[in-house]
Amino acid sequence: MSPETTRIAVLPGDGIGPEVIAEGLKVLSRVEDVFGQRFRFTEAPVGWAAIDACGTALPEDTRRLCAESDAVFFGAVGDPSRDPSLPPGERPEPVALLGLRKGLHANLRPVRLHPCLADSSPLRPEVVAGGVDILIVRELTGGLYYGRPKGRTPLPAGGEQAVDTMAYTTAEIERIARVGFRSAQGRGGRLCSVDKANILATSQLWRDTVTALAGEYPDVALSHLYVDNCAMQLIRNPSEFDVIVTENTFGDILSDEASVLAGSMGMLPSACLGDGAATPFFEPIHGSAPDIAGQGIANPLAAILTAAMMLRHAFNLAPEAAAIEQAVDLALADGLRTADLSPAGAGAISCSAMGDAIVERIQRS
Ligand code: IPM
Numbered sequence: 112m113s114p115e116t117t118r119i120a121v122l123p124g125d126g127i128g129p130e131v132i133a134e135g136l137k138v139l140s141r142v143e144d145v146f147g148q149r150f151r152f153t154e155a156p157v158g159w160a161a162i163d164a165c166g167t168a169l170p171e172d173t174r175r176l177c178a179e180s181d182a183v184f185f186g187a188v189g190d191p192s193r194d195p196s197l198p199p200g201e202r203p204e205p206v207a208l209l210g211l212r213k214g215l216h217a218n219l220r221p222v223r224l225h226p227c228l229a230d231s232s233p234l235r236p237e238v239v240a241g242g243v244d245i246l247i248v249r250e251l252t253g254g255l256y257y258g259r260p261k262g263r264t265p266l267p268a269g270g271e272q273a274v275d276t277m278a279y280t281t282a283e284i285e286r287i288a289r290v291g292f293r294s295a296q297g298r299g300g301r302l303c304s305v306d307k308a309n310i311l312a313t314s315q316l317w318r319d320t321v322t323a324l325a326g327e328y329p330d331v332a333l334s335h336l337y338v339d340n341c342a343m344q345l346i347r348n349p350s351e352f353d354v355i356v357t358e359n360t361f362g363d364i365l366s367d368e369a370s371v372l373a374g375s376m377g378m379l380p381s382a383c384l385g386d387g388a389a390t391p392f393f394e395p396i397h398g399s400a401p402d403i404a405g406q407g408i409a410n411p412l413a414a415i416l417t418a419a420m421m422l423r424h425a426f427n428l429a430p431e432a433a434a435i436e437q438a439v440d441l442a443l444a445d446g447l448r449t450a451d452l453s454p455a456g457a458g459a460i461s462c463s464a465m466g467d468a469i470v471e472r473i474q475r476s
């Protein structure tokens with residue numbers, strides 16, 4: 112990739128966003144040195160940081176920067192203590208997050224338990240003994256988040272009625288199902304499609320559509336689970352899963368549940384990918400965590416692993432991405448832990464010390 116084309120919009124945002132993104136940038140600049148890459152980073156405000164600076168959670172300049180960049184490296188937005196000062200529709204989560212995810216239908220959320228973190232998992236050792244290495248492929252531009260009608264209306268007799276609509280077309284389901292099948296081909300060859308086809312019409316179309324595609328991917332073993340059963344199996348027998356593909360809301364909920372398997376939410380990266388028109392978007396899934404912001408104790412590994420996903424998915428830099436992931440494995444194997452990973456807080460290192468530890472361990476293999 113030539114220097115001109117590698118433009119990264121950096122949006123640190125709120126809470127621990129700036130702290131963890133700073134460590135991600137340290138690691139990316141080490142990748143530049145070791146691999147001779149050149150990235151052009153441009154920072155812009157988003158979330159409450161942008162509301163304070165420009166009056167809106169997603170200023171036009173930030174939107175334009177993202178549109179003109181090759182990838183967006185995003186921290187987190189949101190601060191529940193400030194929410195009451197704004198109507199729900201103007202808060203950072205819907206405005207900035209949903210605004211920047213527009214056109215990006217595939218949300219990849221890998222959940223991996225590093226073997227030496229098995230102690231950090233709240234599940235019994237024998238439950239996670241088989242290993243946890245799951246990719247959740249969440250549909251990101253349809254379903255309840257966007258379906259119309261939507262909203263609240265007063266009722267003549269008093270009270271209100273509220274409506275959200277879950278709608279999916281065959282084309283939307285095929286598009287995300289193909290991401291699931293192709294992901295399974297590149298991993299363990301197993302795809303579990305999750306729905307609620309015993310009740311929901313959207314899920315019946317989902318199951319029929321996914322099933323109809325299976326013939327095109329004979330090397331993938333397809334299975335189906337109802338979402339309630341999936342929620343149970345994830346914590347009963349997580350090693351059963353390879354790739355999970357599911358609709359927007361189910362994927363939102365299941366990915367938070369699955370994050371517990373990784374020992375800490377602070378370990379989980381994500382990517383939002385589209386068909387090429389919209390700028391791919393990369394964010395750690397932990398959110399702004401205002402309770403620990405500014406203390407230097409956040410875990411930067413989710414942001415650092417998010418940087419690796421950006422290199423792999425936006426720039427096709429697989430060796431560079433692997434070098435970051437290996438450095439994370441090495442640091443964990445060396446016993447380095449941030450506070451979220453060391454139960455009693457004993458021996459925990461700071462956010463920036465963890466970033467430094469990853470930087471030191473990045474090398475060409
Ligand atoms: C997530 C979050 C968001 C979502 C919210 C904050 C809009 O929960 O990234 O999982 O529901 O997608």
Ligand code: MG
Nearest residue numbers: 363364366367
């Ligand atoms: Mg969520």
